[in-house]
Amino acid sequence: MPTLGIDLGGTFARAAVVDAKGNIIASAKMALGERSPSAVVESIAHAAKAAVDTAGTPVQGCGVGAAGQIHGESGVLAVAPNLGWRNVPLGEMLRTRLGYPVRVVNDLSAAAWGELNAGAGRGSQDMYTVFVGSGVGSAIIAGGRLVTGGGGVAGELGHIKVVPNGRRCGCGELGCLEAYAGGHNLIAQTRELLATGRSQVLKELTGGDPARVTPVTLEQAAEAGDAEAREIYERASLMLAVAVANQVTVLNPARLILGGGVLTHCPGIRRRVVEGVQAFASTTSREGLLISDAELGDDSGLIGAALLA
Ligand SMILES: [Zn+2]
Structure with a gap:
């Protein structure tokens, strides 16, 4: 029997x-x-x-992928920054509302x-997945199993420290990888440079408008030879x-999968x-390591x- 998948984002x-087999029979968005x-x-x-009605078939369980930190198998969303939530028992609430088993x-x-x-x-069986989008994240599959860690937060690649006491990260800590290399922070650093007025290339690429800065703008400025943009980018x-x-040295995965908006749209990175x-x-x-791009895009x-339900 099919199962129901939910992708809970910020909007x-x-x-x-x-x-x-992982084929989508019907989908809906709210x-x-x-x-x-x-x-x-x-x-x-x-x-x-809406999805179940369109599919016209019953489902036997539900899996939810939610942006945030989940407490193990409890279904409790400990921290979900883009929803402003702390300690929300999402799994239990959905189980009650939907009437079938829910895994978060x-x-x-x-x-x-x-x-x-x-x-x-x-x-x-052994795969390491890295996503660089607005943030930086990763997931570990070892021996065919998803590694979630003792507290459910394994794989937080974005929050390894790369500069002790460096730039402040969205998580509140200092010097995280994401504070330098996440898409949101690539944009922030590029805007900081644009605001100095020193980069003629950035001015031309954006018309001086910070709202037009994307990670692609940074890549273009770096490739055009702007020294300061190049420093941020490199x-x-x-x-x-x-x-x-x-991570490859530590985990020795057979496959490394790369995905997320920055790695998709900035080929140089x-x-x-x-x-x-x-x-x-x-x-x-x-x-023997195979490196490939994620294939399923937004549907993964x-x-x-x-499939985890
Ligand atoms: Zn962080």
């Missing part, structure tokens, strides 16, 4: 009915209005009902599970490359990460959540 809840837990549960329930996992874990079973990781790329290479893994991971750990979390 939308998406739901899909997915078969055992904008989140009010962000209170009960209002969000209602939005999820509406999206779920981190969104990146769901996406990695989707890639493992229906995407770029098919056939693999530093971020090198930090990412060394971080990912070190992606190339530096791949070359960095080849240069900095230990020789033995990267023997939906499919993975459903």
Whole structure:
């Protein structure tokens, strides 16, 4: 019997009915209005009902991929920054509202599970997935199992420290990888440079408008030879490359899957990460390593959540 997958982001809840092979039978999307837990549960329930009605088939369980830190298998969302939540028992609330078993996992874990079973990781037992989008995250699959850690927060690559007491990260701590190399912070650093007025290239690329800065703008400015843009860009790329290479050395995955908006839209950063893994991971750990791009795009979390249900 198919299962239901939910992808809970900061602005939308998406739901899909997915078969055992990871094919989407039907899907629906609901904008989140009010962000209170009960209002969000209602939005999820509406999206779920629409997907199940369209599919015209019953489902036997539900998996949820949510952006935030989940307390192990409890279904409690300990911290969800983009919803402003702390300690919300999302799994229990949804179980009551939907009437079937619900499993809640981190969104990146769901996406990695989707890639493992229906995407770029098919056939693999040991896989490391890195996503660089607005933040930096990763998920570990070892021996065919999702590694979630003692407290459910394993794989937080974005919050390894790369500069002791460095730039402040969105998590509140200092010197995290994400504070230098996450898309949100690539934009912030580029805007800081634009605001100094020293970069003629950035002025031309954006018309002086900070709202037009994206990670792609930074890549273009660096490639156009702007020295200061290049410094931000090369530093971020090198930090990412060394971080990912070190994870390869520690975990010795058979596959390394790369995904997320920054790695998809900034080919120069992606190339530096791949070359960095080849240069900095230990020789033995990267023997036979296959590096590929995530295949399922925005659907990986939906499919993975459903398959984890
Ligand atoms: Zn952090």
